[in-house]
Amino acid sequence: MPAFFAPSVARLIEELCKLPGIGPKTGQRLAMHLVDRPREEIRDLADALMDVKEKVGHCSTCRNLTDSDPCDICADGSRDRTVVCVVEDPSDVVAMERTRQFDGLYHVLHGLISPMDGVGPEQLQIQPLLNRLRSDESDRIEEVILATDPTVEGEATAMYLGRLLGPLGVEVTRIARGLPEGGNLDYADEATLVRALEGRRRVNLNSERQ
């Protein structure tokens, strides 16, 4: 199809089509849009692309994407340094931060264990997590929260980490699954209800003390 376009346009379409979620039709639409934009706007876009490649890197502590090392979150002295939330990728950090409820630190795995995609624990940022847990910093990490997706791969990764971190004497927890906020019990599907039932917790504090 690109053969019908001028070579420079065809090249742009081909490059755009390498991006995730962009098919030939969308690539073509984006390219035609870009061709029509003023020169300055295109320069800004190109600069932004080059800039991100030159500046962004992985935080040496939490492996999140950052322009400075350590990243803003790891450098923030007001955060609780005894809790680390383990997530699949940087967009999960953004999702957690939006809640404004979590003020601990993060660790980004950059993927999940998935043998059929050739991804094992050694392809993930697990070693840096172990280093963090073993280091002799003054703020000891007391709890690791496993916040991977409830998919087959997310569960496998959480279980693997649970077993790996267990012997290190740190508390390992898994985020809860179940009814969504504002959800009605009678609208929930069976799978969600079963999960919620599995993740039930005690509310009668008295009996716990007995």
Next chain:
Amino acid sequence: MYVDKLSLRNWRTYSELTFEPASGLNIIVGDNAAGKTNLLESLYYLAAGASQRTSRDSELIRWGSDSFQIQAEIRGTRARHSLEFSYHQNEGKKYLLDGVQMDSLREVLGVVNAVIFSPDDLSLVKGAPENRRDFLDAEISQIDPRYQADAVRYRRIVRQRNDELKRIASAKSSKATADLLLDPWNEQLVKTGRELISTRLLMLRLWGGSSCKSYKKLSRGSETLTIAYVMSTQPKKVVVVAGSRVEEADGDISGKAPGRSSLRRRSEQLLSASLKKLRDDEIRRGYTLAGPHRDDIGFYVNQRAARHFASQGQQRSVALALKIGEVQWMKTQTSSQPLLLLDDVMSELDSSRSERLAQLVGEDGQTFITCTDLGDLNIDRLEGATLWRVDAGEVMRVG
């Protein structure tokens, strides 16, 4: 539950079709390859979200197009619904219920329920275990969306686990490393697997009871049918779900109904034990050797395995009894009569079997029967039936 209107676009041999079937008996006549089976297949697709003939949706698209669409107006016991399934080669499947796009198949399963009878049913008795497993999975999924979700999840776990086994073998990992890598898949396999097994046992038990009764009637009381669940975790042993005891039985749930949690516990024990036992073998072969994906259904006529010892006629009766049991089971589970889809089967059955089938047809549900010639039908009561002729991608009412 009735289908009042069916519209097909680029489905198999149909480019565009609108079909408004009658609420009772619909007889569809047409030459071979005229599209009779394709029509029934589309009705079955509404119930199962998949074809009974192929697992590849792309094969269902009419030659030369890139998508198909099935749309139906459904009259349920309580309300009317409009249901639409479509598949596009690049965009995949879409499900619309009452004009609203649904996220997953399980939200639309159960709007339509259907049981299909076809000459291929014999393979349920004669064929490979895979035929029986697929059949069981498809039928339970129709009325139990949870099971459908578990089955999808389980397939993925097995696929991941198999690749993990191969990775472990090629990396020559130590025992401790291998266990650390396998544990997460084992735990998930046991957890999801036990749900599939316990649901299958409970469903098969409910459904097997009426199958065994039907079989007795088909054989005029002279023979007995036993249905058993064959667990790959326990080679050479079976759990009887309906009918009389057989030699291979290691359990029998045909009598008193067992609780779900006890079945779950038992399946979990067996799965965990076999994972332990087969560990080295599985690493060497790179496959998960036992679990619901390797289980089977066993049929016994007069306590002898039907697959090996029954005559062709007996096997045909077993298949028919199984399907009749399925209709009864579906009726009780959904409290409505499922669509009966009889694809070219009347001509193959002898009089006692077609009589039994005709009794089912006689009940107040919507039935579709295909045949090449009206003379082939061994049904006495054709009055009240609506006749259709299929030809060149069109369905015309002829009586």
